[in-house]
Amino acid sequence: MKTLSVRIGGVTAESGRFTLIFPLLISAGGFFVSIRPETVSGLLIQSHKPMKIALLILLMLTGFLCCTNSVAPEPSSNSYDFSSVDRFIDNNTAVYQDSIAVLVSQNGKVIYQKEHNLTIDTKRLIASASKWLSGAVILALVDEKKLALSDTVGKFLPLFTRYGKGNITIRQLFSHTAGFPGDSPEKYEYRRDLTLAQAVDSIAVHTQLANPPGTVFRYGSASMHVAGRIAELVSGKSWQVLFNEKIAVPCDLRATYLLVNLRNPLIAGGAWTSARDYLNFLEMIVSKGVFRGNRVLSEQSVSEMLRDQTGGATIQATPYPANPYSKNPVASVRYGIGNWLDVVDASGKVLESSSPGLFGAHPWQDSKNQVAGIIFTRTTTRQSAVTSLKIREMIRNSIEK
Template structure:
């Protein structure tokens, strides 16, 4: 009997081995604290530690699981930090969740929600133009660090009202692309009016609860008002939940957060024939969707490689053609990013994924 038991136990172990091997890339190693290592990626990241500020987290998600997950320095996957322009992807997805419900249309005009825009001949600007940075409303100069630290308004309502009454149009609406803060903040204010709650509360009650966020918010910290374009604080864990939802065509497990059509809408070019007045220095040459940059696209024009980097800090991306999502999450006050660094990191990761 003992011999039979030993034989069955050995057989069971042999059967279980292939299953475990299928869960991770062949070179991956499980570490403590839920970290997963692919040594070739970790050793390759060594040369970028200074560029990334020494404290950072890298997570890669593929086939329903994290296939690489490493914490460097003092940064943890649960650490909350400002994410700058990576906020815009969250804001755009929140708007699309209400488009799915029919409470907002992308072609709704601002004058229907904000009479002050009608009063100042800006009422024909649409929600689509707000999310795609084609309102043509005069924007702040592209010095985002200074703009974010300077207190101008106590509320999002005050800021958006100033866009209507205090800023000129630089051309006909929809004819100029200027990457900045104006459009997403107007869209955020429209959501406040539709849902009748502050923007941060809308975000946490909608995406936050559906995605199981623990450390993501757009709360005003007393220095500046809620800022849908660049004011989020998040963690690597939370942002990865958002990326995997998009990678899974709007699904979280058996629950639908966004329609597949809305996910595709986020990731296709939305700027039309608008001329380029200003674009992010780390995204030059890429098309723009809603809240994200399109680096590669399929024959239908839908992005297959999309990202949402800022000049500082977090750099999230999705490669749909290779079936994975990834994030390099850094401190929000780190040195300005170099696009070449992140392109090399992406290539390093793809080289060692199965």
Template sequence: MPPFAELKPSQDPAVVGLCPERWTGISKQAAAWCAADAIPAISYLMGKESNATEVVRLGRQQVNSDKPLATDSIFLVASITKPIVGTAVLQLLEQGELMLNDKVRKFIPEFKGTGKNSITLRHLLTHSSGLPDMLPNDFDLRNAHAPLSRFIEGICQADLLFTPGESVSYQSMGFCLLGEVIQRITSLPCADYLHQSIFAPLQMHDTALGAPDNWYEGDKPKANRIAEIRLPETQLAANWNWNEKYWQSLGAPWGGLLTTPEDLSRFAAMMLNEGHFEDATILSPATVRVATTNQLNAMIDMPEKERRCRPWGLGWKLTWPGYSAHFGDLHSPNTFGHWGSTGTLLWMDPENNSFGIILCTEPQEPHGPYLARMTNRMRASIR
């Protein structure tokens, strides 16, 4: 039987292949962080083979409230969005709609400027395009509650930081462009395509790229289940923030995903099962293997230290030797995943068919200390 043909939750960590004493220790430390208000709320689980722990939920639903974290809480997971948008791009590759070396201008003709003609979809997926992470007027766009189209206009006018393929610099705006490519190929907004082609087939019923209008309707709006994030100072006096409707519903392809630990575990199981989970086939095994392999090795102008020390798959961060931030220190060389600036982490290890999900409401940039420390304890708990 494939490692994740199903996903059975268990109250006994030993059934999942974890040391019960070490697993209990994780809960004690997380509870202490919440009690000390180091983290307002945290929810996490682990999976191995076809089993998973039950979801642990600690802390408060709102930052300044005593109300416990809801048993059906939803989290804004920020940049974990990126590899899921990348998965949609890879589906279109499998359908013959695009190639990784296709130029971005093939799909977005107005994407012009010095050096931009050479930017490919592969560059966008591997943070090697030379585009900036955020636009110079990013704060002004958010403050004005600008639609995604305004961000696309800005990216088309933005200057590059370096020649594509010659360095690596994390670039959220590259994934904004990928969302636009998806829309221009499918004639569907990126959010709708993800729902139809990934979330619905995987039965991720509490997941959306941007909260739809119906999440705010009725006597018990689904949006009330979204856990409140402790805001950084830069957002406190702004006309936008992570907790308000504009950002929750924008559907930013680089950071607007809303989901639960349970839903995200189904996506993780699919990736570890080479693209298939239960009745849904999202990707082929060949595509999963390529997506989780270091793409920088094939870039002839990429410096050796970048290829060796900061490898990227197609949307997926791979294990970075000697770098503890977010991912911790104990991952195998085959591990892949992503983190989110709101305090979230997803990792998967095909070497022992395990995954970990940590969703909290304490922003972790730039080093992810709580995420990294918890991940080390998770990895150490695997028998």
């Protein structure tokens, strides 16, 4: 294949270097379980299409260069002994296909970093770890009073009312309790030939509710897709532009919703970023909405994010029924806004929350110890989830000694 160089804003990119960066396209059922390899078909990177290459680079730069003055987290002079964590990771690299990066900070300073055949700056598709980022966008709009979690879908999308789905709330959309069957059976949220607006209209017309809103928890992507479209409507901006403005730029976070594409971004699983970038977002959450002295979300919105939003709904379809390393391991893992409330004490108080993704990204926040952390891998959550949870427990125990 011929290599085509394109120069934009002083940055040169070559088409030949992009063809292998994204060899994956999610073709998911409710839990993002199927992946099929393609040659970036949705992005159309071919040497005879220079305008599309230029467009791709511009979109990439939106995610990469939205903050050009990136500041690395400051190392801490803590006295924690993480040698047992090091040994455990070294003994379990096979679980992670011999590639793992771990980055942990406390009060904004790095207290633990380990890289094995993967760096904290490596950018990867993060699948469902995107849900946390997307939930933050929704809450930013709540802070601006453009939305309320109690608002109904019908208020913004009358087509849903016409088809008997208008009483679903924003809260239910982002806590998997809206009544949808996880993903839409027709996979509208994964269609590259649709816009976000078209996909959501199709969900309104053709996707039947499996349960009355608020009664059952079913993990998936359809409901968050609807919320993403509402966010576009109330803001008057595309999802990526809105994300950049409300979360990415304030958090010095370079992330792009590359899947399915920018016209129909997968709100529940389409982001591409690095461990270092994502940690900035987590530090904002741990700091109750403030990042490096600047408020990103209100303290009330962060509190809502980390509170059980499922309202006692029956858990019927979940990839995460329990956390064996929770302080209360028998408790069902409930859901906030875009994140799992997966470490609770005997009284049910949330101590930690997380948002693991199919491709092994495992971000978490520990509000009790003011800790933010992320594990990046080249494996799937199904292979690595228990080991990653154990790493989290070991880090927590080392801090609380």
